[in-house]
Amino acid sequence: MVNTKSRQFRGILLYRLKYRESDMLVKFMTATAGKKMFLVRRATKTHAPLASVILPFSYGTYEGVLKTNGLSYLDSGNQVHNFEQISNDIILNAYATYIMGLLDQALPDSVADQHWFKNLYYALTFINNGFDPEIITNIVEIQLLPLFGVAPEWHHCAACGLDKSVYDYSEKYGGLLCAADFALDSHRMHLDQRTIYYLRQFSAIDMKKITHIQVNRETKKKLRQVLDKIYDSSVGINLKSKHFLDQMDRWKLD
Ligand SMILES: [Zn+2]
Structure with missing residues (x-):
């Protein structure tokens, strides 16, 4: 028809x-x-x-x-x-463009997805309203991972399945690794507990209920590193908008 x-x-x-x-x-x-x-x-x-x-x-x-x-x-x-603030600000513009590029890669065309339609709307609205664009981007990146076929275990240890209090992240096991199992992966990411805490929070947070999240500079850097690592090794997409964000990051450090 x-x-x-x-x-x-x-x-x-x-x-x-x-x-x-x-x-x-x-x-x-x-x-x-x-x-x-x-x-x-x-x-x-x-x-x-x-x-x-x-x-x-x-x-x-x-x-x-x-x-x-x-x-x-x-x-x-x-x-x-x-989204006027996004349109008028080159930095917000860069984050929003990256988020939309990721979504375009993650979702198939012509398949309705109310959940991600709403999430995209909330993400752009938060960025437009002055919420930290790095954090919103991290949340989108973490929550999109399952759509890229990467579904990290954020609930308990991916090796022994137990609930523990201290974790690291292991790419080999695809998720959290408890302290008792650290020896199983010498390439584990050696993350501090604050970074682990935010990774777990962001993986589960309901986008529309985000109110106030403040993450210190150091932890934000760590979150960026972990997500880059996961995206590089397990997702493997190459977006121009991401290169631009990486460049902006370097300018910030100079
Ligand atoms: Zn374990």
Whole structure:
């Protein structure tokens, strides 16, 4: 069946690409149909009617033809907002772009995922409202791991299965390793208990209930290192936005 009926949908713009002479490809995370790529004709022309509703970091209610396969078509934007602080700040912009890039890699196209549609909305809203973007990014990274086929054991020791009070993280065992089992993995990450605490918290936290999390500079650095290690060795994706964040990190240190 060919689907040509225009209908309303809620969407968050993930990214846009110039296409042909004056058209644009715009990818949305939609609430009910998952990620969809839309063709917007003559979008780059001056006074293009849809230009204002497909600005980077837009979200809201749109109308269009959602195709099961191939490109969808955008007809109009009805109630469209913009994450303004993110749009206006190169650093927030970089974190938001990375988060959306990760989500684009983790989720299949055209499969509805209400949970991640909401989580993306909350993540961007928190960043837009001034919440620490590094922490929001860490939470998204940890919670996306199962979608990349990596599901670390954060509840108890991955080797003996027991609940203990002191843990390290072991890639070999895919999760926490209790002190009694440290000898099983000489390449364990040698993490301090504060970092372990936040890793466990972030893996379980309900994104919409985040209120106030303050993590010191040192622990944030550790969290960044662990997540980079897990992503490098077990996920293996290569995002330009992540390289940009890494560069920003280096500038901070200089
Ligand atoms: Zn153990």
